[in-house]
Amino acid sequence: xxxxxxxxxxxxxxxxxxxxxxxxLDLNVYRGDVFGFLGPNGxxxxxxxxxxxxxxxxxxxxxxxxGKSLQKSRIEILKKTGAIVEKPDFYLYLTAYKxxxxxxxxxxxxxxxxxxxxxxxxVGLEKRYNSKVKTxxxxxxxRLGIAQALLHDPELIILDEPTTGLDxxxxxxxRDLILYLSKEKNKTVFLSxxxxxxxxxxxxxxxxxxxxxxxxxxxxxxxxNPDKLRVTFEVNDITKAFEIVKLTQxxxxxxxxxxxxxxxxxxxxxxxxxxxYFIENGLxxxxxxxxxxxxxxxxxxxxxxx
Amino acid sequence: MILKLISIxxxxxFRKLRTYIGFIAIGVLVxxxxxxxxxxxxxxxxxxxxxxxxxxxxxGNLLNGYLIAYLILQALFIHIPFLIVLVGSDLLAGxxxxxxxxxxxxxxxxxxxxxxSKFFAGFIYTNILLLWLLLISLFVSIIIFGTGxxxxxxxxxxxxxxxxxxxxxxxxxxxxxxxxxTVLALSYLFSSMVENAIGPIVASMAVMIIxxxxxxxxxxxxxxxRPYLFTNHMIKWREFFGDPVxxxxxxxxxxxxxxxxxxxxxxxxxxxxxxxxxx
Numbered sequence: 001x002x003x004x005x006x007x008x009x010x011x012x013x014x015x016x017x018x019x020x021x022x023x024x025l026d027l028n029v030y031r032g033d034v035f036g037f038l039g040p041n042g043x044x045x046x047x048x049x050x051x052x053x054x055x056x057x058x059x060x061x062x063x064x065x066x067g068k069s070l071q072k073s074r075i076e077i078l079k080k081t082g083a084i085v086e087k088p089d090f091y092l093y094l095t096a097y098k099x100x101x102x103x104x105x106x107x108x109x110x111x112x113x114x115x116x117x118x119x120x121x122x123v124g125l126e127k128r129y130n131s132k133v134k135t136x137x138x139x140x141x142x143r144l145g146i147a148q149a150l151l152h153d154p155e156l157i158i159l160d161e162p163t164t165g166l167d168x169x170x171x172x173x174x175r176d177l178i179l180y181l182s183k184e185k186n187k188t189v190f191l192s193x194x195x196x197x198x199x200x201x202x203x204x205x206x207x208x209x210x211x212x213x214x215x216x217x218x219x220x221x222x223x224x225n226p227d228k229l230r231v232t233f234e235v236n237d238i239t240k241a242f243e244i245v246k247l248t249q250x251x252x253x254x255x256x257x258x259x260x261x262x263x264x265x266x267x268x269x270x271x272x273x274x275x276x277y278f279i280e281n282g283l284x285x286x287x288x289x290x291x292x293x294x295x296x297x298x299x300x301x302x303x304x305x306x
Numbered sequence: 307m308i309l310k311l312i313s314i315x316x317x318x319x320f321r322k323l324r325t326y327i328g329f330i331a332i333g334v335l336v337x338x339x340x341x342x343x344x345x346x347x348x349x350x351x352x353x354x355x356x357x358x359x360x361x362x363x364x365x366g367n368l369l370n371g372y373l374i375a376y377l378i379l380q381a382l383f384i385h386i387p388f389l390i391v392l393v394g395s396d397l398l399a400g401x402x403x404x405x406x407x408x409x410x411x412x413x414x415x416x417x418x419x420x421x422x423s424k425f426f427a428g429f430i431y432t433n434i435l436l437l438w439l440l441l442i443s444l445f446v447s448i449i450i451f452g453t454g455x456x457x458x459x460x461x462x463x464x465x466x467x468x469x470x471x472x473x474x475x476x477x478x479x480x481x482x483x484x485x486x487x488t489v490l491a492l493s494y495l496f497s498s499m500v501e502n503a504i505g506p507i508v509a510s511m512a513v514m515i516i517x518x519x520x521x522x523x524x525x526x527x528x529x530x531x532r533p534y535l536f537t538n539h540m541i542k543w544r545e546f547f548g549d550p551v552x553x554x555x556x557x558x559x560x561x562x563x564x565x566x567x568x569x570x571x572x573x574x575x576x577x578x579x580x581x582x583x584x585x
Contacts, residue, residue: 053412056582078414085412089405093321102314106413148409 004031005067006156006188007052012061014047014212021047023212024061029190029205034182036199036206036220037192038298044212045192046086049160052190053083065156079108082154084162088145092134096125096144099133100151109152119147124173138165146177157181158190163198171198178202196298200224208298216294223294230255230296231271233262234287235278244281250274307415308423315427319393322400328389328435335385336442339378340450343369350377351457371448372456372471376547378443379478383541386439386482387489387514393431394493395506397424398578402501402585411583421575425494432486440479458547466549474551478543481556484563485540489514491570498574501585536566 007029014022022044029035039045050056052063054074063070065077090099097116104111120126123143133141142162149157159178163171179202181187193199199206200220207217216223235241238260245251245262250270255263266274271288278285319325343350347369398421401407410420456471458464466474492513496506517537520528532538539559545552 050583053408055408055411056584057580075414075416078412081412083412085408087405089409091318091321091406092404093323102317103409103413105310105314106410106415108414 005029006031006033006065007035007190008064008067009048009052010062012048012051012063013059014044014051014056015059021212022051022058025209025212025214027207027214027217029188031188032182032186033205034178034189034191034203036203037190037209038194038196038199038206039192039209040194040298043194043209045194045209046160047212048209049083049085049158049190049192052158053081053085054078055085079152080155081158082149082152082156083158083160084142084145084149085158085160087138087164088141088148090133090141090144090148093132095130095132096120096136097129099144100148103148104151107152111151115151119151120144122150122177123147139167139170142166142170142174146174150181154187156188156190160192161194162191163193163195175202196224196295208294215297224292226292226294228265228267229271229290229292231264231266231274232287232289232291233264233275233278233285234260234289235262236260236284236286238262240281241278241283244278244283248277250277308419308426311415311419311423312426312430315397315423316430319427319431322396324392324396325431327392328386329438331389332382332386332435332439332442335382336378336439336446339381340374340447343374343377344450347374367452367454368457369451370454370456370468371444371451372453372466372468372475374447374451375444375475376456376458378447379439379482379543382439382443383482383485383543384518386435386486388511389435390432390486390489391493391507391510394428394490395497395510396503397428397494398497398574399500399503399506400497402583403503405585407583407585417579418575421498421571421578425491425571425574428490428494429487432490433483436479436482436486440475444475456547460544460548464547464549466547474546477546477556481543481546481560484560484567485543488536488540488563488566488570491567491574495570495574495577498577498581536563539563 005028007027009025009027012022012025013020025044025048037045037048047056051058052065052070054070066080068077070077091102094102097120100116100119101111104116109115117126117129120129123146125140125143125147128136128140133144136144142165146159146162149159162178163174166174175198178189178191182189191199191203203220205219206223208215233241238257241262242257245254250264250266253264253266253270255265257263264274271290275285275288351368351373401410411417453468455468456466458466489510493506493510496509497503500506514537517535521532521535521538539562542556542559545556
């Protein structure tokens with residue numbers, strides 16, 4: 001992994017009167033990262049992204065992008081940054097082509113017909129280039145949003161929930177596009193999402209925030225594929241299962257039992273062995289359900305926020 | 307970069323339907339006034355000259371294009387601001403309403419440049435609208451009614467020779483640019499404060515109406531405030547239709563309007579520059 005910091009955030013805080021939207025947030029994004037910025041709705045993700053893009057001013061803390069202070073080198077930084085913030089809105093009375101041309105001109109990007117059409121092709125909108133954006137569905141606007149973010153060939157791409165409102169096929173296409181940009185074009189991607197699974201599929205590093213504050217940060221592998229998994233075994237005789245486990249080394253891994261389920265915290269490769277042990281001792285195992293503690297945690301904070 | 311931004315902003319203005327409301331309104335209202343005066347204008351001329359007819363004998367075309375243009379300017383001067391406000395109020399608030407603030411402000415240009423370019427685009431629109439008014443009200447009127455002496459009823463009756471009029475209209479329209487740009491700057495200020503263009507339209511017109519009422523009310527206690535109301539200075543284009551022209555009055559009012567424009571623009575830019583974009 002490249003160690004060049006593309007985004008460096010330290011002590012970032014945004015307060016609105018009595019509401020603390022972002023609370024002393026620290027994060028680092030390195031060159032080439034697809035960085036998952038995860039949190040439930042209302043966690044402070046969009047507020048953070050707005051501060052990264054100078055739409056709102058932090059109450060305190062600092063942001064460095066490409067090693068430069070965002071406050072002091074705003075224009076220089078934004079020249080190398082493409083973004084979608086929340087839902088992409090365009091000039092509805094202009095065509096897709098014209099919208100890209102207008103936004104590209106302001107960004108100082110290549111607004112030749114060839115480049116604009118290339119971007120529209122990349123997001124699958126080339127056939128609708130001459131349609132006014134007011135006739136576009138949400139999904140099409142989302143794709144156009146990505147096209148405008150890429151038009152000036154930025155090094156850093158900030159995407160705020162880019163798959164929101166898309167159908168499963170559309171979501172997959174966007175994910176594939178992000179992976180393509182990262183792997184083939186060597187772009188650094190800052191991806192906010194409230195879907196853990198989405199981040200897991202695309203990102204290499206991630207942070208989870210809640211109520212404006214960092215909860216966990218690390219590589220996706222570290223956080224989502226830890227050495228130990230919480231595994232639930234669904235068996236036909238819970239009393240017998242509990243008794244035979246007591247005699248084994250897995251007794252130390254036992255967490256809880258409920259109805260016909262036993263829950264253990266096991267090293268990755270041991271769930272199969274325990275399953276085999278149950279079967280060899282005459283038990284019927286109807287399900288083995290691995291769950292990750294972070295997933296549980298994330299579900300819990302998501303439910304709490306809804 | 308500023309020129310590029312201005313041309314982009316102009317492109318946005320002239321692609322919106324509301325922009326053409328002003329042109330259509332003038333294109334409809336002025337011919338209505340022209341047609342009305344074509345049939346009833348003699349009454350005005352009779353009224354204007356009723357006290358002079360005993361002593362003077364009037365010859366020539368008194369109901370001419372110049373008189374029509376003057377009457378139109380006088381009649382519409384209070385309505386044109388509404389057409390300016392329609393566009394001025396939308397300059398910033400329109401971006402918030404449509405959500406395009408986010409797209410615009412995440413571009414590598416300073417907010418000050420955005421503010422300057424938007425205001426200049428509005429200023430160009432204002433000029434084009436006034437030019438349209440001048441074209442329709444003066445030149446079309448001259449084509450329909452011909453030329454002649456201009457009779458102006460103010461504190462007294464002025465009669466200007468036909469070769470002594472055109473420059474007065476040019477100066478009056480030059481002054482109108484200042485007046486209408488003040489209105490533009492006011493609506494632009496309100497536009498920077500909210501996220502919907504309706505509020506700035508209502509607020510700008512409310513300010514103007516309140517100021518005009520204060521100016522018109524014959525109440526002594528309001529007297530000290532009157533010199534500070536920009537609406538009082540907006541009507542000083544009439545000074546160019548006096549003899550001799552009271553240049554000091556016109557210049558004084560022009561400078562006051564200019565200060566209003568600069569002041570309002572600077573406040574707007576300050577607000578816009580510090581604004582958190584939450585839309």
